[in-house]
Amino acid sequence: MAIRVLVVDDSSFFRRRLTEILAKDGDIDVIDTANNGREAVDKALALRPDVITMDVEMPVLDGISAVREIMQQQRIPILMFSSLTHEGAKATFDALEAGAVDFLPKKFEDIARDKDEAGQLLRDRVKAVARKRTLGRQTFSSTPLASRPAPAASDRLPERPALTRSSFERPKLNERVSSRTAFQASGKTYKLVAIGTSTGGPVALQRIITALPADFPLPIVLIQHMPAAFTGAFAQRLNSLSKIEVREAQDNDVLRPGVAYLAPGGKQMLLEGNEGSCRLRIKEDDSPRITFKPSVDITFATAAKVFSDKVLAIVLTGMGADGREGARLLKQQGARIWAQDEASCVVYGMPQAIAAAGLMDEEVSLNEVAARLITELKHG
16 A cells, blocks of 8 residues: 655645655655645645655744644654755754654755665655654654644544653652663663664654753763754754753764763764773765765774773664664674664664664663663663
8 A cells, every 4th residue: 555645845846846756656655735834734634644744944834833733633754854054953853843753855965875866765764654653652742732623533642741841850870760661770881872873863862861860970972864964953952951961073072971972964973092081083984885974883883992891882763774783893892782662763773673683682662761771870
């Protein structure tokens, strides 16, 4: 059965272009288009598509507001298209917080080497998120809506309180931390936490990082597949919401406890030095053999060289298998590898690759990652 897609954009040229690209795959059917956010909401409720592609800036009702209304009433995966600017990045993260599952730049050439590859990436992304129709439970929060026609009970999202900064409060390391399921800490000693992710990662990282206490005892390196124009804004957003410090990594940064370093888009983040004094090296990468910039594999591999078995690596939601080979090197050194479970992933690709390769020590739900991480380090 074909994946039914609703394309939303105020540009007739872009609507036509997206429709043509998606139509090249026989498993995708563009069932309709909309030219503003209000029309998008109405057509989403009437047509119940499997996936929606959404522009950010539109007349009548903007894309962020449209996402919020749709996700309040239906669980539909929504892919945002945005400009590669600082303001575009901020708007995109607002849309993700409202409930969108992922984003792509409007200039397809910015995500691939050529147009054919870019088109295939778009089709693959649509097909990947279409497999996950329960994404509404993973959104952060949404503001109450004005009165709208009520959807069927089966499609209505459960009531949930609005989240504020206080909602992310967590016990300090010396306080008891509870988890939904029993979790036995390994007792290992760590020097670094490394987290890799892709599709669905911004939402997942925000949920984890904002739940960590101010006295978090280790440095954290974050590798998120993201365009260069977005990583600075994303780091600023996480920093504003978190008790720990979050920054976009810079060349020669010295790792410090309680600081999370986000790999800059379009470059590779490497670790060098030793356990007592580790620096980050941020390097350009023009190799045609490396698909992802930043690459989880590359950062994990250098972490294995510097910290050996004293790394806790976590692989979160994402397409593909980036992180598997780096995790293999970490595992050979005796490090521990956690992978997000399928139920809480937007796309169960990267964690599945870890599990299938036999590299996973723990399978963890997104809602439990922060609490389990604190428990693991507390007993280390």
